[in-house]
Amino acid sequence: MKCLKDLSVSRKELQDWQRNLVWGRDGTLYITSYPDMCIGQPIYEKEVDGNSKNLFHVKDCALEYENKFEYESASTNSLLNSQPISYGRLIRPSPVNNLLAVLTSNLNVIIFRGQEMVVNLDEEARNVSERSYHSLAWAPDGSYIAVGNETAEIIVFAIKSDDDGNMTCTVKANICLKESKEGWVTDIHWKKSVIAACLDDNSIFVSNIGQNFFVQQIETSSRFKITDLCLFGDYVLVTNSCQFKKIDLRLGGISSISLGIGDEFYIIPLSEDTDTVILISNKTSCKIDFKEKLSLTSDDTISPILERKFKKWSALSNEFNKYETTMLLYGLSLSPDGYSVALMYSMERVSLKYRIASEYQFFVTFVPLSDSWEISQNASGLAWYQTYQIYGCTLPSMKRENNGEINYNVGMPLRKYVASFMNDGKMNSLRFFNFIEDVASIQLFRRAIFDYAVENSTKITNLLDKAFVHSLAVLLELESPVDAEVVEMKSEFISETFAFEKKNGHPNSIVSEQGHHWRRCAVTLLPILTTKVKICSISNQRIIDIKRDNLNDYGWLTRTLLEMLNEESIYSGTIMTTV
Incomplete structure (x- = not known):
């Protein structure tokens, strides 16, 4: 070698x-x-x-x-x-x-x-x-x-x-x-x-x-x-x-x-x-x-x-x-x-x-x-x-299981649930292949969070949390356990409204009621209106920096995910870059 x-x-x-x-x-x-x-x-x-x-x-x-x-x-x-x-x-x-x-x-x-x-x-x-x-x-x-x-x-x-x-x-x-x-x-x-x-x-x-x-x-x-x-x-x-x-x-x-x-x-x-x-x-x-x-x-x-x-x-x-x-x-x-x-x-x-x-x-x-x-x-x-x-671009001996599922107890607290599958073998395998393939994917993560949301749907009352779960259901082509409503997203420069009940299945962008196209947060699928974001240097995906965004009323689901994934990229495991 x-x-x-x-x-x-x-x-x-x-x-x-x-x-x-x-x-x-x-x-x-x-x-x-x-x-x-x-x-x-x-x-x-x-x-x-x-x-x-x-x-x-x-x-x-x-x-x-x-x-x-x-x-x-x-x-x-x-x-x-x-x-x-x-x-x-x-x-x-x-x-x-x-x-x-x-x-x-x-x-x-x-x-x-x-x-x-x-x-x-x-x-x-x-x-x-x-x-x-x-x-x-x-x-x-x-x-x-x-x-x-x-x-x-x-x-x-x-x-x-x-x-x-x-x-x-x-x-x-x-x-x-x-x-x-x-x-x-x-x-x-x-x-x-x-x-x-x-x-x-x-x-x-x-x-x-x-x-x-x-x-x-x-x-x-x-x-x-x-x-x-x-x-x-x-x-x-x-x-x-x-x-x-x-x-x-x-x-x-x-x-x-x-x-x-x-x-x-x-x-x-x-x-x-x-x-x-x-x-x-x-x-x-x-x-x-x-x-x-x-x-x-x-x-x-x-x-x-x-x-x-x-x-x-x-x-x-x-x-x-x-x-x-x-x-x-x-x-x-x-x-x-x-x-x-x-x-x-x-x-x-x-x-x-x-x-x-x-x-x-x-x-x-x-x-x-x-x-x-x-x-x-x-x-x-x-x-x-x-x-x-x-190792000369030799693939790891771990089997690739992108179509599998991560099965953890959805009754546990969300922080413990996310921490459990962040180091799961299937999840790490998926993140490694994001380095060598053209299109990055986090389908396992999205399915695992959706299963957790279904089990805890009665606790999801925040409008942004509902919008996130509904968007997950559309992307996964599954039935949503909650009904999304029209929500307002704010930034230091602009605020616009979004109707998430519409069948907008694009994973990277969403159209506001005012007719503008906005990029989605890679973790919560919410529109990014703010300039306060973090970027994964491998996939170029952006997430909302929850530590600097205090204008929007995030619920327990979206806030916890943004806090836990603020430093380490869900796509690649690399350190997120602050913009």
């Missing part, structure tokens, strides 16, 4: 002692460049032509970092105020929404929504070492975030948002890993109900949420530096400066295999069905199979691709072998669905020449990890399209 041409990141400076690359749920690449963060913003091009620059737009993303320790004493920790200007050391996007957690150089953990700071996590009543954070991890459902401090403690914050988007953070639990309270928590991983943490003395602890945060030490302190840690099924996989370890959480057994001294290997997990991982370093890569006992085999997935790149660079303007070329890895990240990996690297010739930041150039290559892929709930929108292109 031919790989995409590498994505180039120029004129940036990285902190090579940190993980510099993260791949978000929506397909965004986050790069911890210095002093401002750099992102690879996902873009949509119908013709990618095998070039990753047609999937990502690289640009700076300047965030304003607050420093809660600005006026604190740094007598015991010189890191607190050693940098007059804060920058991001570690970036972790939420696995379910558009929140972004950033660990700064001043040991703050700040949560952003877009470029707006939402909260700086803190426990003001505690001392400085308990408030200084060195690691973080999101819960799989995005409702909690765990941070590690300098007293061998993990603090779990609960993240809650109201209907207006206002967010609050409260302490859910304080997990003490060591009674002595000595040691910095340098790395945290959270998968399902298990939290794994690594301390600066290279000891490892796990905590089980389902067992009231019960703490167990699974690896004692060691002089061998831990390079990487990964939760994989019932195992904790660890690489240090000389070996690979597999720790069985269920049975308690530990097995290891030597990797040689001095090489820092990072873990790339493959499908849990295979019990196989790839280990990669600056010098080599290999596969570890641990179905029965640990066995080391050659890597036939990533290694051939990197070797070709290395040979190409070694031969470039070096016909007399005057230069020694080395490949340096600066970060790696699995795609949100786990079917691909992004590797950030640079090719350097050994020389005494000093280079300024404007001369730096890094490359991001994308490698498929399997022969096929499926549409995953862990990804959304353009992340599906990226995987489709990385």
Whole structure:
């Protein structure tokens, strides 16, 4: 399978002692460049032509970092105020929404929504070492975030948002890993109900949420530096400066295999069905199979691709072998669905020449990890399209079921009902095919909402709600459970009346009583008279921005739908653009 041409990141400076690359749920690449963060913003091009620059737009993303320790004493920790200007050391996007957690150089953990700071996590009543954070991890459902401090403690914050988007953070639990309270928590991983943490003395602890945060030490302190840690099924996989370890959480057994001294290997997990991982370093890569006992085999997935790149660079303007070329890895990240990996690297010739930041150039290559892929709930929108292109425009193995139905309990609250089918496999399949087909469709969504309206027809009394349900019935060629009336739609410039009882079955436009043609809202099928709308960049469909339209009297049905679908497109799963 031919790989995409590498994505180039120029004129940036990285902190090579940190993980510099993260791949978000929506397909965004986050790069911890210095002093401002750099992102690879996902873009949509119908013709990618095998070039990753047609999937990502690289640009700076300047965030304003607050420093809660600005006026604190740094007598015991010189890191607190050693940098007059804060920058991001570690970036972790939420696995379910558009929140972004950033660990700064001043040991703050700040949560952003877009470029707006939402909260700086803190426990003001505690001392400085308990408030200084060195690691973080999101819960799989995005409702909690765990941070590690300098007293061998993990603090779990609960993240809650109201209907207006206002967010609050409260302490859910304080997990003490060591009674002595000595040691910095340098790395945290959270998968399902298990939290794994690594301390600066290279000891490892796990905590089980389902067992009231019960703490167990699974690896004692060691002089061998831990390079990487990964939760994989019932195992904790660890690489240090000389070996690979597999720790069985269920049975308690530990097995290891030597990797040689001095090489820092990072873990790339493959499908849990295979019990196989790839280990990669600056010098080599290999596969570890641990179905029965640990066995080391050659890597036939990533290694051939990197070797070709290395040979190409070694031969470039070096016909007399005057230069020694080395490949340096600066970060790696699995795609949100786990079917691909992004590797950030640079090719350097050994020389005494000093280079300024404007001369730096890094490359991001994308490698498929399997022969096929499926549409995953862990990804959304353009992340599906990226995987489709990385796999050479191979369609997902999920069966296409556009003519099926989404069957959920129509007696549940509307918000829960919509949330249930937004990640339904059939719905996600429909949204993915909207990327590659000429005409976008949301028939499954409309039929599911119509079924809900039929069941709750006695509660539908608002005129705009009735108009919406009646329009759905006309488009679906079904009998309407309510009678539509003449309604008035208003905007800041004009108001007109519409007779929805007429058989106007066009899905995109409607004619007013005054004889004017108006475009319909893609969600509610109501006419759009206002300029305050949001647009899906893939389908070019528009919806009314309920947060800015306060002139029309929306009912519980239309208002709830517009509020829930205000950020994420029902057509493609991408972020809606504000106009």
